[in-house]
Amino acid sequence: MELLDLSRFCMRLGDSCLIMAHRQSEMCSKGPFLEEDIAQTNLGLDLLGQSEALLKYAVELEGKGRTADDLAYRRSERDFYNFMLTEQPNTDFAFAVVRQYIMALYLGKVYETLVKVDDETLSGIAEKAVKEIAYHQRHLEMWVKRLGDGTEESHERIQTAVNELWMFVGELYEEDQLDLKIQKAGYAISGDEMKVYLMEEISSFLTESTLLVPESVYMTTGSKIGIHTEYLGYILAEMQYLQRAYPDAKW
């Protein structure tokens, strides 16, 4: 496999983690109670760590002298490759829970494969991340079930979040040329396998949580070529503000 392909693969994964980390950082001080506030922020910190490791490796493979910070703070929307799901706003607590729950399932599967690859850096990153994500899944499943099987209002809110976010799930098992190369090298499972895994897992868990699985009519596509929903621009405006206003600022 060519280094640039692997670099792009790491960048996609790193971007998704970075944008989720930012979304989770927005949850800080907004948790329903102190303990959950800390838990939500911790999820973000784990993702930020994974993102840093992946983006560092991406620039190393790329070999153009860029740094992970360059990727995070000096690219514009169209050069970000995170899934649209990851940039969806924290409309309410249920939206954050559903977004992170689905992504935890996805990431768990991705890292599970990467643990076994013949690439020390990547398998090292995955080995650490796979444990973190296993906890994310446990914590978020607890909330999906608790809200789904909770009060009438919590049930309605999380069902709304599931319905609203459903159209972004298709991207998680979509394939382009790069994915096929990555899969051929054994660094990822096929889109079909991912789709079956996600659908079976989500369906059975939602049902267990007394929630309905939405009928999929339309799924978005585009983040693999840098197309995003309106929300990414606002995230970048905030995330990159310092670098944009005071380039190369130091303290």
Place this chain on the structure above:
Amino acid sequence: MSEVKDTQGQLWEVFIQTKKGLPFKHAGSVHAFDKEMAIQNARDLYTRRGEGRGMWVIPANAIVAVDPSDDESFFDPSDDKVYRHPTFYELPDGIKNM
């Protein structure tokens, strides 16, 4: 103000074991609504920096404490009986955690 209701759930006490085999020590408390949430909240608050390899979480109201007014009758009688400590034995080298 005294009417403000606490909506954070019940109080649980957290005990952490730093290494397998060592005793569990009280680390602090958390709020939670049930066992699963209690153990997760405790994990997020108290074990994120390598503090432990084992953890117990116990509903605070399940702990029976000695009433401070009973201190004298409970604890004072042992004050002048140092011979109850096995301090007159020589410990062999290699014994740890004593």
